[in-house]
Amino acid sequence: MESQLNHTHDAAARSWVAAANLDGTDFPIQNLPLCVFRRQGEGKAFRGGVAIGDQIVDLGALSEATFPDEIDRAAISAGAQPVLNRLMEMGPNAWRSLRHTLFALLHEKANDSMVSVVKDCLVPAIEAQFAVPAQIGDYTDYYTSIDHATNIMKLFGFDGVGPNFRWIPLGYHGRASSIDISGTSFYRPVGQVLQSGRSEPTLKPSEKLDYELELAIYIGRGNVRGHAISVDDAENHVFGIGLLNDWSSRDIQSWEMNPLGPFLSKSFATTVSPWVVTFEALAPFRTALRRSEGEPEGLPYLSSERNSSLGGVDIQLEVWMRSARQRAAQLAATRLSTTSFRHQYWTIAQMVSHHTINGCNLRAGDVLGSGTISGPGEGEAGALIELARNGANPVALTSGEERSFVQVGDEITLRGYCQKPGFARIGFGESRGEVMSARVDVR
Numbered sequence: 001m002e003s004q005l006n007h008t009h010d011a012a013a014r015s016w017v018a019a020a021n022l023d024g025t026d027f028p029i030q031n032l033p034l035c036v037f038r039r040q041g042e043g044k045a046f047r048g049g050v051a052i053g054d055q056i057v058d059l060g061a062l063s064e065a066t067f068p069d070e071i072d073r074a075a076i077s078a079g080a081q082p083v084l085n086r087l088m089e090m091g092p093n094a095w096r097s098l099r100h101t102l103f104a105l106l107h108e109k110a111n112d113s114m115v116s117v118v119k120d121c122l123v124p125a126i127e128a129q130f131a132v133p134a135q136i137g138d139y140t141d142y143y144t145s146i147d148h149a150t151n152i153m154k155l156f157g158f159d160g161v162g163p164n165f166r167w168i169p170l171g172y173h174g175r176a177s178s179i180d181i182s183g184t185s186f187y188r189p190v191g192q193v194l195q196s197g198r199s200e201p202t203l204k205p206s207e208k209l210d211y212e213l214e215l216a217i218y219i220g221r222g223n224v225r226g227h228a229i230s231v232d233d234a235e236n237h238v239f240g241i242g243l244l245n246d247w248s249s250r251d252i253q254s255w256e257m258n259p260l261g262p263f264l265s266k267s268f269a270t271t272v273s274p275w276v277v278t279f280e281a282l283a284p285f286r287t288a289l290r291r292s293e294g295e296p297e298g299l300p301y302l303s304s305e306r307n308s309s310l311g312g313v314d315i316q317l318e319v320w321m322r323s324a325r326q327r328a329a330q331l332a333a334t335r336l337s338t339t340s341f342r343h344q345y346w347t348i349a350q351m352v353s354h355h356t357i358n359g360c361n362l363r364a365g366d367v368l369g370s371g372t373i374s375g376p377g378e379g380e381a382g383a384l385i386e387l388a389r390n391g392a393n394p395v396a397l398t399s400g401e402e403r404s405f406v407q408v409g410d411e412i413t414l415r416g417y418c419q420k421p422g423f424a425r426i427g428f429g430e431s432r433g434e435v436m437s438a439r440v441d442v443r
Contacts, residue, residue, distance in 0.1 A: 008032075008099060009284050011424050014108045016115055017122075019053030026275075026417065026427020027051035032102055033275040033428070034240065036083060037128040046131045048079035048087070051275060051429075052106050054125050061121040067114065071105070072097045083135045084276070088220040088239045088364035095220065095239065099280055130274035132181050133242070134218060134365035139174040140355060141214075141246055141266070141369035144346040148374035151386045166296050169346040169354045174246075174369065175267035182243075182431045186269040188408055188438040191252035201255055205438035206265075208250035208391075209406040213319050213382035213414055215341060215370040216244035216272045217348055225361035232304050234349035237362065240276035241315075241348075243414045243431035244369050247271065250385055250405070270369075271433040273414070281426055285418040287312035287342045301357055302350050311347030315428070316340055317373055317416045319382070324409030325399045333413065334397045337387060339375035408437050 007013075008030060014021050015029040027033065029052065037049045037056060047060035059080040063073065075098035078087040087094065104110060105118050143149065149161040164170065180186065188209060192201040220239030223229050229237055246266065253265030289311045297303050317340065322333035351368055374382040381387045384405060388394050394402035406412065416428035 005283055008103045015106045016108045017053045017055055026429055027053055028424045029106055030424035031281050031426045032099055033277045035274040036131045036133050039127050040129045046082045048084055050102055055122045056125050056128055058121045058123050065117050067117055072101045084133050085135050085365040091221040092236050130181050133276050136176040136179055136365050136367050137363050138366045139176040140171050141174045142169055142171040142351055142371040144169055144344050144371040145374045146345040147376050148372040155390045169351045172261045179270045182273050185434040185436050187436050189249045189268040190438050191264045192255055193251045194255045206249035206252055210248045210250050210384050211412045212246040212248055212372040213317055214244040214246050216242040217368040218276055219362045219366040222363040223356055223361055226359040228356040229353055231307050231349045231353040234352035235279055238279055240278045242276050243273035243416055243428050245271040245414055245431050246369055271431050273429050273431040275429040277428055282313055284423040285314045286310045287314050289347055307349050311349055312342045314340055314342040315416050315418055320413040322411045323401055331398050337379050337381055339373055339380040341373055343375045406435055408435050410435055
């Protein structure tokens with residue numbers, strides 16, 4: 001389990017890239033998240049990059065550069081590809097080597113000859129066009145927040161969550177082909193809806209479109225089919241974490257879900273952030289697994305002392321909405337909620353371990369959605385259906401508008417960061433998506 005602190009977590013460390021040293025930056029030298037990018041309008045292939053302040057280290061250029069001293073070219077070359085899968089497959093030693101190499105190259109005490117080479121490999125982030133970081137073969141979305149599950153059950157008239165929630169990290173197989181990068185707009189979904197008072201469904205655009213605040217957990221090194229990953233080894237198979245919006249159509253979902261679960265209500269769009277933050281960067285922010293008194297510890301394959309003491313991660317998360325009217329009036333977005341990933345009932349290691357206990361083989365580039373992240377307090381809900389009480393209590397925007405569900409023209413932005421006294425702030429960037437009018441002909 002990657003939780004040990006080292007020199008890359010030193011809060012006093014500074015970079016020769018000035019913007020990396022500014023208060024509040026998402027990307028100080030202690031972070032170094034990865035992405036896949038190219039310059040806007042250049043027409044070249046996408047390649048891997050690493051954020052430092054307001055710049056991106058172009059791993060493609062870095063892999064071809066001539067250095068006066070020896071560096072880990074294998075990891076840099078793997079990260080320079082159009083997707084990060086090759087680097088993911090190399091495993092934690094390569095990931096750590098790349099992080100430590102870049103930390104040394106970007107440190108304010110790096111020698112001048114090395115700095116000169118790296119400077120030629122920098123691209124301003126404002127000039128970048130991003131792509132989904134990995135070739136995603138499979139996508140599994142989990143249901144791991146007991147606060148979210150409890151809120152949803154109450155809204156639909158049920159008394160608490162099902163008994164299996166406390167024993168199984170529940171999930172379903174999602175649609176990898178409709179995962180898009182932040183900044184991508186998508187069409188309002190169309191599907192079968194059973195309207196109130198009717199006995200037969202109709203085909204229509206969704207009127208109850210929702211977002212879900214989640215994390216994208218990128219699998220690195222996979223496992224051999226038939227060989228489960230232990231809970232204590234699971235994080236060695238996790239390449240890193242990004243932000244994920246699991247867009248959901250609640251009216252389509254309520255009609256189709258029984259008995260097999262979500263289908264068209266989820267498959268139309270999922271939005272991920274460009275940046276993948278490594279587990280090593282998150283080491284200072286590890287926390288104990290959250291469990292209320294009397295909760296079961298789980299079956300032995302899901303339990304360990306290490307997972308109980310350090311399985312959680314305190315990632316602060318925010319949801320923002322900006323309507324078309326707000327944009328037209330140049331009004332700021334409205335923050336809808338704030339919460340933390342530390343509230344999740346199941347840890348990332350438990351999700352990975354459970355996914356493989358039946359012999360399932362995970363592969364580099366697979367994505368696990370964390371499930372909607374809601375906290376126990378007021379204003380900590382990770383979905384609009386919770387905040388607005390299924391339409392009974394609409395939320396107010398700065399434009400004077402109200403929202404029970406997401407409307408055409410609305411833009412939802414997810415943000416995340418880790419912050420703790422004595423350590424540098426680690427940011428996740430943002431996941432942003434806008435809803436367009438339905439396009440499918442429903443005649």
